[in-house]
Amino acid sequence: MAARVLVVEDAEPIRTGVGIALAEAGHTVRTRADGDGFERELAEYRPDLVLLDVMLPGRDGFELLTVTRETSNAGVILLTARDGVEDRLHGLRTGADDYVVKPFVLAELIARVEALLRRMGRLRTVLEVGDLAVDVEAGLVRRGGEAIELTATEYKLLAFLAGRSGKVVGKTQLLTAVWGYDDYAANLVEVHVSALRRKLEAHGPRLLHTVRGSGYVLRPPS
Amino acid sequence: MAARVLVVEDAEPIRTGVGIALAEAGHTVRTRADGDGFERELAEYRPDLVLLDVMLPGRDGFELLTVTRETSNAGVILLTARDGVEDRLHGLRTGADDYVVKPFVLAELIARVEALLRRMGRLRTVLEVGDLAVDVEAGLVRRGGEAIELTATEYKLLAFLAGRSGKVVGKTQLLTAVWGYDDYAANLVEVHVSALRRKLEAHGPRLLHTVRGSGYVLRPPS
DNA sequence: GGCCGGCCTGAAGATGTGCTGAAGAACCCG
DNA sequence: CGGGTTCTTCAGCACATCTTCAGGCCGGCC
Numbered sequence: 363m364a365a366r367v368l369v370v371e372d373a374e375p376i377r378t379g380v381g382i383a384l385a386e387a388g389h390t391v392r393t394r395a396d397g398d399g400f401e402r403e404l405a406e407y408r409p410d411l412v413l414l415d416v417m418l419p420g421r422d423g424f425e426l427l428t429v430t431r432e433t434s435n436a437g438v439i440l441l442t443a444r445d446g447v448e449d450r451l452h453g454l455r456t457g458a459d460d461y462v463v464k465p466f467v468l469a470e471l472i473a474r475v476e477a478l479l480r481r482m483g484r485l486r487t488v489l490e491v492g493d494l495a496v497d498v499e500a501g502l503v504r505r506g507g508e509a510i511e512l513t514a515t516e517y518k519l520l521a522f523l524a525g526r527s528g529k530v531v532g533k534t535q536l537l538t539a540v541w542g543y544d545d546y547a548a549n550l551v552e553v554h555v556s557a558l559r560r561k562l563e564a565h566g567p568r569l570l571h572t573v574r575g576s577g578y579v580l581r582p583p584s
Numbered sequence: 585m586a587a588r589v590l591v592v593e594d595a596e597p598i599r600t601g602v603g604i605a606l607a608e609a610g611h612t613v614r615t616r617a618d619g620d621g622f623e624r625e626l627a628e629y630r631p632d633l634v635l636l637d638v639m640l641p642g643r644d645g646f647e648l649l650t651v652t653r654e655t656s657n658a659g660v661i662l663l664t665a666r667d668g669v670e671d672r673l674h675g676l677r678t679g680a681d682d683y684v685v686k687p688f689v690l691a692e693l694i695a696r697v698e699a700l701l702r703r704m705g706r707l708r709t710v711l712e713v714g715d716l717a718v719d720v721e722a723g724l725v726r727r728g729g730e731a732i733e734l735t736a737t738e739y740k741l742l743a744f745l746a747g748r749s750g751k752v753v754g755k756t757q758l759l760t761a762v763w764g765y766d767d768y769a770a771n772l773v774e775v776h777v778s779a780l781r782r783k784l785e786a787h788g789p790r791l792l793h794t795v796r797g798s799g800y801v802l803r804p805p806s
Numbered sequence: 807g808g809c810c811g812g813c814c815t816g817a818a819g820a821t822g823t824g825c826t827g828a829a830g831a832a833c834c835c836g
Numbered sequence: 837c838g839g840g841t842t843c844t845t846c847a848g849c850a851c852a853t854c855t856t857c858a859g860g861c862c863g864g865c866c
Contacts, residue, residue: 437703454695459703460682467669473676481659481681481703500803501752501795509806513853514797514823548812550855556815574812574863735842772844774824796823796852 365484367475368409369393370400370426371441372418376464380413383468384475397421401429409436410484411475416442416453424456431457437478441466489524492569492582494562496524505565515540516558523570523580532577587701590631591615592622592648593663594640598686602635605690606697619643623651627764631658632704633697638664638675646678653679655761657747659700663688711746714791714804716784718746727787737762738780745792745802754799 367389371377377393384391392407394400396419404412412430416423427438439460440453453461460474479485489496493506498521503510512520518540523531533551537543541550555578559570567583589611593599599615606613614629616622618641626634634652638645649660661682662675675683681703682696711718715728720743725732734742740762745753755773759765763772777800781792789805 450692451695454692454699457699457702459699470669470672470676473673477676477679477681478703480679499751501798501801515854517798547855549814549857552813553815553855556813560815572813737843769844770824771846775826775844778825794824 364388364390365410365479366390366407367392367411367413368403368407368436369413370395370397370418370423371413371415372396373415376415376441379468380471383472387472387476389475397426400426401433404430404434404436408434410482411437411439411479413439413441413475416440416444424452427456427458437482439471439474439478441471489521489527491524491527491580493566494524494569496521505562508565510561510565512558512561515554516561519554519558520562520580523578527580530573530576530579535577586610586612587632588612588629589614589633589635589697590625590629590658591635592617592619592640592645593635593637594618595637598637598663601690602693605694609694609698611697617641619648622648623655623760623766624764626652626656626658627760627762630656633659633661633701635661635663635697638662638666638671646674649678649680654757659704661693661696661700663693711743711749713746713749713802715788716746716791718743720747727784730787732783732787734780734783737776738783741776741780742784742802745800749802752795752798752801757799 367384369377369380369384369391371380371393372395374395377395381391381393392403392409394403398420400421412426414423414426414430418426423440423442427440430436430438437459438457439462440458441462441464442449442453443464450461450463459478462471462474476485486500487498489498495504497503501517503512503517503520519536522536522539533548534546536551537545537547543550555570559568562569569580569582571579571581573579589606591599591602591606591613593602593615594617596617599617603613603615614625614631616625620642622643634648636645636648636652640648645662645664649662652658652660659681660679661684662680663684663686664671664675665686672683672685681700684693684696709719709721711720717724717726719725723739725734725739725742741758744758744761755770756768758773759767759769765772777792777794781790784791791802791804793801793803795801
């Protein structure tokens with residue numbers, strides 16, 4: 363679910379900024395200032411995605427794009443200072459998967475990276491709280507590597523709490539979100555929280571805490 | 585590379601222009617002015633690519649995007665008059681593959697369409713899940729080398745599940761994608777899953793698992 | 807300490823969900 | 837127009853899960 367990304371960009375501030383942003387988004391990153399040894403890096407690092415600056419000292423981005431296509435099936439996003447329809451067309455026709463014009467907002471670059479990874483099936487949405495991981499798409503819950511079997515209601519409950527971990531969630535809120543109830547049936551929530559805890563705490567300390575008088579919080583042990 | 589493209593755009597000049605340009609580029613095109621009957625068209629026409637205007641009368645492009653993702657494997661490009669990073673981010677995060685801002689040069693749109701198709705074409709046409717191989721192009725299914733005979737419905741069902749292996753797929757989703765149904769007929773799905781399992785499990789352990797209360801997943805035995 | 811309200815939990819009946827065999831309908835092929 | 841295949845509907849069963857209820861626990865407050 364965490365992707366490997368290779369960034370080739372000669373401008374140091376951009377290279378670093380992009381690298382940090384990608385790392386923060388949970389990906390593994392390697393950066394290079396030019397195309398030297400690019401083939402070796404491709405073969406060794408096996409990136410899922412390559413970000414290529416078009417204007418580089420030595421071999422330019424288009425050349426590296428061709429190399430990438432020939433020797434791997436990584437996705438490719440081109441970065442360039444040039445704008446204009448002609449340039450964009452050239453970039454896309456050469457076989458890039460996407461094309462981002464400098465200056466760009468980092469958030470957008472990250473969004474495009476993730477859109478591409480998602481399309482390639484290399485990205486997965488996982489909510490994490492401490493050693494607990496909830497994979498929403500796969501409907502899987504694991505704690506410390508071990509899978510935990512939950513019923514549909516327990517799963518909905520956990521997913522909702524995990525989606526706002528660290529925040530206190532009231533029973534009324536849970537009844538609405540998980541059950542679609544509009545009336546107050548506190549015990550219903552309590553029963554299911556109890557069942558959920560039993561399963562979660564078979565693999566570690568308490569994560570789902572009671573906040574007397576307010577509701578529940580999902581929070582890693584401090 | 586001829587593809588089936590579905591265009592949903594309410595402005596007549598754009599709709600027609602895009603349609604003609606795509607046809608000239610060698611693709612098959614269908615156009616609609618709004619989202620009515622969109623699900624049915626998706627199921628019947630089975631486009632490779634969908635172009636969605638964001639601002640539509642009735643259901644907007646984001647809504648149709650979600651529907652597309654849930655019930656098909658088509659690529660999605662959003663068209664919009666709005667610009668601004670916020671809109672682009674929203675579009676990409678919602679899961680669009682690309683995002684084109686109006687007014688656009690037709691040539692660029694076509695280039696983006698082809699870039700996306702190329703990207704999708706690089707994806708394996710043989711889907712593998714454990715020892716099961718589904719060759720989408722040849723319509724062949726084999727498990728551990730041995731060919732398995734499936735009926736048309738069973739095959740569509742399996743192909744859809746294989747295309748999103750590891751992800752939980754709801755019965756409603758399956759009904760829409762495989763049958764083009766819009767109403768809930770759970771047992772229909774169950775009967776065919778049952779038949780499919782009988783054939784699949786004649787050659788190995790269970791791959792098609794039930795997720796009670798949610799749907800089914802195709803997942804190799806862990 | 808004693809009381810109160812909020813919370814936890816085991817048990818049990820009610821409900822829901824999924825599986826399967828069988829039968830009729832629809833379809834396809836010659 | 838048959839004959840075979842495939843699809844859909846129906847009904848019954850098995851069992852997992854939900855909800856309710858009741859009793860007990862715990863923390864805070866007087």
